[in-house]
Amino acid sequence: MELSRCSLQLGFEKRITFIGGIVTNILITGGTGLLGVALQNSAPTGVQGYATCTPTRSLPLPLPFAILPADLNNYVEMKAIFQKSQPEVVIHTAAIGSVDFAEKNREITHKVNYEGTKLIINLCKEFNARLIFISSNAVFDGTNPFYSETAPVNPINYYGQIKADAEQLVQHSGLNFAIVRTIMLYGWQYPGGRDNPVTWWVRSLEENKPIKVVDNIYSKPLPAYSCAEVIWAVLNQNRSGIYHAAGRDHVTLYEFALKTAQVFELNSNLIEAVPDSYFPDIAIRPKDTSFDTTKMETELGVQPVSIIEGLKKMKAERFS
Numbered sequence: 001m002e003l004s005r006c007s008l009q010l011g012f013e014k015r016i017t018f019i020g021g022i023v024t025n026i027l028i029t030g031g032t033g034l035l036g037v038a039l040q041n042s043a044p045t046g047v048q049g050y051a052t053c054t055p056t057r058s059l060p061l062p063l064p065f066a067i068l069p070a071d072l073n074n075y076v077e078m079k080a081i082f083q084k085s086q087p088e089v090v091i092h093t094a095a096i097g098s099v100d101f102a103e104k105n106r107e108i109t110h111k112v113n114y115e116g117t118k119l120i121i122n123l124c125k126e127f128n129a130r131l132i133f134i135s136s137n138a139v140f141d142g143t144n145p146f147y148s149e150t151a152p153v154n155p156i157n158y159y160g161q162i163k164a165d166a167e168q169l170v171q172h173s174g175l176n177f178a179i180v181r182t183i184m185l186y187g188w189q190y191p192g193g194r195d196n197p198v199t200w201w202v203r204s205l206e207e208n209k210p211i212k213v214v215d216n217i218y219s220k221p222l223p224a225y226s227c228a229e230v231i232w233a234v235l236n237q238n239r240s241g242i243y244h245a246a247g248r249d250h251v252t253l254y255e256f257a258l259k260t261a262q263v264f265e266l267n268s269n270l271i272e273a274v275p276d277s278y279f280p281d282i283a284i285r286p287k288d289t290s291f292d293t294t295k296m297e298t299e300l301g302v303q304p305v306s307i308i309e310g311l312k313k314m315k316a317e318r319f320s
């Protein structure tokens with residue numbers, strides 16, 4: 001079938017070419033991360049992509065996009081990537097994502113998550129690219145769910161503060177931008193990638209290790225593939241502004257762990273419910289930053305996924 005072509009006039013006078021409704025040149029930062037890989041795996045047909053990783057990253061499995069190593073804070077290296085990829089759109093997922101690491105390592109977190117975003121913004125301006133910035137539920141204080149896109153931010157830990165500051169950079173950049181805030185992602189990570197709650201629970205329970213899981217913090221866990229669907233919808237529909245992405249079920253982490261044991265047919269008796277005060281050393285967590293998903297559902301047409309559905313898909317992927 002012949003692909004239809006049209007052009008839209010976007011920020012900075014750039015004409016962006018769509019093929020069958022889709023922008024063709026995409027650059028994803030954080031191409032080896034949970035979300036970065038999910039984006040590549042679900043990229044619409046016709047999208048040509050490049051994705052970045054850190055310079056020392058090993059790449060034991062092939063990835064759908066061409067992977068280009070670079071330090072996010074190195075302007076020369078990042079500019080070379082922009083020159084090679086000539087992106088029409090940059091999806092900036094790369095970040096230090098561990099809330100506890102961020103709390104204890106503020107200098108490097110500021111450098112990567114704030115200064116890195118500033119560098120990406122400057123390069124987007126130079127190359128006339130649109131920016132999709134991935135932010136977090138951690139910009140909220142967790143006292144007043146369900147949070148809509150217009151709710152005031154009030155972060156209570158360092159990671160959340162830096163995400164909120166980086167959002168400000170994006171919002172005042174003058175770029176054609178969208179901010180997608182995501183919450184508690186889960187899915188199989190690329191080899192060498194960071195664990196998420198589900199991968200950690202499954203591994204522990206398979207090894208018959210007892211685990212303690214917090215029962216007074218709530219979330220709406222989101223499979224990485226569903227978050228990717230939201231981002232592609234934002235792009236495909238040429239949306240700008242802020243969008244919240246979340247799963248359907250509103251649960252405590254303990255309830256999420258029980259559902260994980262159920263779907264993966266593991267021993268739920270090994271899971272003990274504890275309050276967050278049981279882990280005194282970790283960064284303070286907002287109690288309930290769960291999102292209102294009305295905008296995602298009505299404007300983007302993306303339906304939130306239930307935990308059982310997301311976990312079943314994850315289980316099937318492992319053995320396929």
Ligand SMILES: NC(=O)c1ccc[n+]([C@@H]2O[C@H](COP(=O)([O-])OP(=O)(O)OC[C@H]3O[C@@H](n4cnc5c(N)ncnc54)[C@H](OP(=O)(O)O)[C@@H]3O)[C@@H](O)[C@H]2O)c1
Pocket residue numbers: 029030031032033034035036052053054055057070071072073092093094095096097112134135136137138182183184185186193194196
């Ligand atoms: N995961 C969640 O539950 C969650 C919740 C809310 C918001 N978010 C946000 O969503 C985004 C994606 O999260 P994720 O879970 O997919 O992250 P992730 O799995 O931890 O992956 C992070 C990615 O960033 C790259 N990266 C880190 N530091 C870098 C640096 N200095 N230079 C270049 N690349 C660097 C990593 O590269 P290497 O693999 O080479 O190290 C990796 O590709 C992040 O912005 C995160 O803050 C995540």
